[in-house]
Amino acid sequence: MRTLDDLDVKGRRVLVRADLNVPLDGETITDDGRIRASVPTIKALTGAGAKVVVCAHLGRPKGRPNPALSLKPVAERLSELLGDDVAFATDVVGDSAQGVADALEEGQIALLENLRFEAGEESKDEAERGAFAEKLAGLAELYVGDGFGAVHRKHASVYDVPRLLPHAAGKLIVAELEVLRRLTEDTERPYVVVLGGAKVSDKLGVIANLLAKVDRLLIGGGMAYTFLKAQGYEVGKSLLQEDQLDQVRGFLNEAAERGVDLVLPVDVLAATGFAEDAPHDVVEATAIPADREGLDIGPKTRELFAGKLADAKTIFWNGPMGVFEFDAFSGGTRAVAEALIGADALTVVGGGDSAAAVRKFGLPEDGFSHISTGGGASLEYLEGKTLPGLAALED
Numbered sequence: 001m002r003t004l005d006d007l008d009v010k011g012r013r014v015l016v017r018a019d020l021n022v023p024l025d026g027e028t029i030t031d032d033g034r035i036r037a038s039v040p041t042i043k044a045l046t047g048a049g050a051k052v053v054v055c056a057h058l059g060r061p062k063g064r065p066n067p068a069l070s071l072k073p074v075a076e077r078l079s080e081l082l083g084d085d086v087a088f089a090t091d092v093v094g095d096s097a098q099g100v101a102d103a104l105e106e107g108q109i110a111l112l113e114n115l116r117f118e119a120g121e122e123s124k125d126e127a128e129r130g131a132f133a134e135k136l137a138g139l140a141e142l143y144v145g146d147g148f149g150a151v152h153r154k155h156a157s158v159y160d161v162p163r164l165l166p167h168a169a170g171k172l173i174v175a176e177l178e179v180l181r182r183l184t185e186d187t188e189r190p191y192v193v194v195l196g197g198a199k200v201s202d203k204l205g206v207i208a209n210l211l212a213k214v215d216r217l218l219i220g221g222g223m224a225y226t227f228l229k230a231q232g233y234e235v236g237k238s239l240l241q242e243d244q245l246d247q248v249r250g251f252l253n254e255a256a257e258r259g260v261d262l263v264l265p266v267d268v269l270a271a272t273g274f275a276e277d278a279p280h281d282v283v284e285a286t287a288i289p290a291d292r293e294g295l296d297i298g299p300k301t302r303e304l305f306a307g308k309l310a311d312a313k314t315i316f317w318n319g320p321m322g323v324f325e326f327d328a329f330s331g332g333t334r335a336v337a338e339a340l341i342g343a344d345a346l347t348v349v350g351g352g353d354s355a356a357a358v359r360k361f362g363l364p365e366d367g368f369s370h371i372s373t374g375g376g377a378s379l380e381y382l383e384g385k386t387l388p389g390l391a392a393l394e395d
Contacts, residue, residue: 001177001393002168004041007142010049011106015140016041016170017157017389019147019373020056020074023356027073031359032081034149035074037373039081041146041170042109046084051104053139054078055092055112055157056147063119075111086111092118093135101139112139121156133160146170149351149374151389152381158389169393172373177390179348179370180381188313188346189215194305194336196221197319197353200244205383206318211254216261216312218305220297220321220332224265224285227252233286236270237293263308267298269322269329276326296322297332306339315340316382318350318375324357333357341367351375 007014018038023030038054045052059069075088087110089097100110115121120132133156137143143165145151150158151173169177183191191214195203200223210217219227222239229235230248255262264285270292271280282298283289297305309315317340321332337358340347347368349355352375358365365371372378380387 001390003174004044004048004144004168004170007144007166007168009045009142011051012142013051013053013101013104013140014045014142014144015136015161015165016045016052016054016144017147017150017161018042018054018056019149019172020054020071020078021058021149022074024058024073029073029077031356032077033355033359033371034373035077036081037172038078038146041144041172042082044171045144046107046109049106051101051106052109053101053104053112054086054109055115055136057116057121057150057157058114059116061114061116063116063122065113065117069114069116071111071114078109078111082109084109089113093132093139097139115155115157122153123156129156130160132156133164137161137164140165143167144170145389145393146172147389148173148176148372148377150377151374151387152377152385154388159392162392163395167393173390173393175370176372176374176378179346179372180378182346183314183316183348183382184213187213190312191314192216192218192309192312192316194218194220194309194315194317195319196223196321196333196336198222198239200226200241200248203319203379204244204247205385206379207251209383211251211258211260214260216263216308217255218263218308220265220301220305220336221319223319224297225294227264228285231264234288234290235294236288236290238268238288239293261308263304265294265297265301266304267300268294269296269298269332271295271329274323276328278328280328295326296329297335302332302335305336309336309339309343312343312345314346315343316348316350318352318354318379320353320357324353324360330357330361334361337361337363345369348372350378
């Protein structure tokens with residue numbers, strides 16, 4: 001895979017596919033982590049004399065312009081972080097985009113409007129997607145893929161454009177791959193994976209693949225209740241995927257056969273409802289009352305999980321242990337994050353809600369070896385899947 005060092009960019013227009021999909025409250029960016037992660041590649045290019053055209057998506061506008069999902073606030077924040085003006089195109093491949101791109105001088109930057117305002121970006125019709133890719137590629141002479149959070153998508157800007165232009169991987173993608181390879185090749189042991197989040201179904205592939213690789217697998221979050229149910233325990237009104245019970249029983253059996261220590265919660269915070277101020281108690285995970293739902297792992301489980309992480313040499317964590325958005329049910333997720341910080345290990349936070357939780361808690365980002373910008377992409381890589389955006393950059 002070629003990197004920035006393999007491209008002669010001076011005086012040339014470079015299209016950078018970044019991941020700027022940040023959470024917004026109105027026009028206020030509530031977590032700029034992905035924007036900050038894009039800065040090193042953009043600075044490297046402008047420093048080498050490139051004319052940089054950045055493209056990215058935001059949210060799910062479904063192929064139509066939606067002012068609430070405009071990248072304009074992102075352009076303003078990117079300008080602040082770079083210390084340089086970022087010109088903003090009010091469309092993606094129209095007159096504004098072409099005019100802004102044509103006006104760039106060496107070392108200058110432009111950002112196109114939300115890629116997903118164009119139906120061709122996500123189209124499953126090869127011809128429609130290809131036609132849009134040709135227009136996008138027409139804005140530049142070279143392509144740099146740096147949006148790791150989107151490389152698992154077969155979208156025009158991720159998959160088709162790099163097949164039309166000389167291309168290379170940006171600094172973020174190179175860094176992400178370096179860490180992910182350490183999780184899959186010659187991994188230092190004990191190797192512990194912590195999985196949380198709402199649904200088992202979101203992580204079936206990664207669990208199946210990791211059972212052959214890890215020493216311990218710690219399960220928390222909403223998905224834990226399906227595991228508890230699969231063992232025959234009642235889970236009250238807790239999140240449950242009945243259709244996954246057989247699959248989960250298979251995982252439990254395979255873990256036992258392989259000698260993998262699969263660890264489930266021993267206690268939970270069981271609440272009367274899904275609300276920040278819902279009355280709740282600590283109960284045994286095997287005895288959740290019928291009228292309660294588990295919204296976080298309990299204090300014994302936090303200690304148990306911390307103990308299982310203490311001697312690890314490699315840790316991958318993806319998914320919160322509870323409803324961390326509610327302060328009353330954020331303690332389990334915080335405990336796992338703090339255990340990673342305290343471990344003498346390669347500690348990788350697998351993007352998504354886990355990364356958002358780290359920032360919500362104000363924990364030091366440099367306390368972790370790596371915080372991924374792409375939760376879904378990280379999981380699919382660990383599943384062993386071929387990711388379209390990476391495959392396009394390998395060509």
